Amino acid sequence: MAEYPYKLYDYPDSGNGYKVRLILNHLQLAYSYQAVDILAGETRQADFLALNPNGRIPVLQLADGTCLAESNAILWYLGDTTHLVPTDRLQRARVLQWMFFEQYNHEPNIATSRFILKHTEINEERQQALDQKRPAGYAALDVMEQHLANNEFFVGEFSIADIALFAYTHVAEEGGFKLASYSAIQRWIDAISSHPNHCPINTISQA
């Protein structure tokens, strides 16, 4: 484990992994990086399953070797007690509300469509999946737009809920979702992207 307090097992194009890279950058925490080739099935091999029996990246390994999975749980682990998680009880639950929304309504539609379009050959089954995910993904964007029309960020003044939802929203067009009519989402994307500690997706920094 050597000199870095954290080791991130990740796939560079993953938005779920990007959430973790982004918070590490915001908090200026150093980490070592192990790329895992999900397309080659590396997350299903025994050595990776020993880190996360659920066979998914990202996985954050702590200095003592302990592994934590699920991008949004990692965000909470790193963000709690910092300015990225509010202290008020209801606000904290609201952060989680948006993060569960992200994993249930947003990621399975928008991220998965992006994955199909970027990394697979389209066949009839995949086209059918895209067709099903399209209205559900737009419904998630509609909910976000409605909230952001009246709020600068999802909760308070920028939190891990924003990081979680930013990861796949800002590349939603790669999943076939047009953002042109979502003016509040665009304003929010611009605000997050212009933060001094921001880094683009695919950035692998060791701080």
Place this chain on the structure above:
Amino acid sequence: MAEYPYKLYDYPDSGNGYKVRLILNHLQLAYSYQAVDILAGETRQADFLALNPNGRIPVLQLADGTCLAESNAILWYLGDTTHLVPTDRLQRARVLQWMFFEQYNHEPNIATSRFILKHTEINEERQQALDQKRPAGYAALDVMEQHLANNEFFVGEFSIADIALFAYTHVAEEGGFKLASYSAIQRWIDAISSHPNHCPINTISQA
């Protein structure tokens, strides 16, 4: 809002709603109950969308009228600072890890299959959905079984992670998932069901 500190908008057969009813029972918190007919589209009507723009139950309304959505965020809201959420930083993140696993890997396969089988007429499209969800649901049960073979509960000594995963696991057979070979899961179901503050699904108690 009257005499009860909480009001739960819910559908009695929903496992997501049951999570909230179960924690309210564990903590012996009184609540009023508003049944919402999801089959009749009531969650898509304007008066409900004013409570939760994402159009889903359960919704917990606080005494001041504030609404909180997403079953697992509600579990955190009610459970944090009680014996149902650990105090250790890593353990707290581990609770969230299992709850995000529940919403991403478990619920969309097991709960959705149960819903299709219980509440819809099977057509070709729905049969196709069931066929896709079957292996993914069993994969989630396999991950649970592996963990419970070496741990009495998901995190520590019974937490909201157990409540979240119990809700749809104990009725997985209604979704077509056979639990006979999952001995650790069965032991865990029995342990939870025998707690003095337990209540069965469909229970609507006002404590």
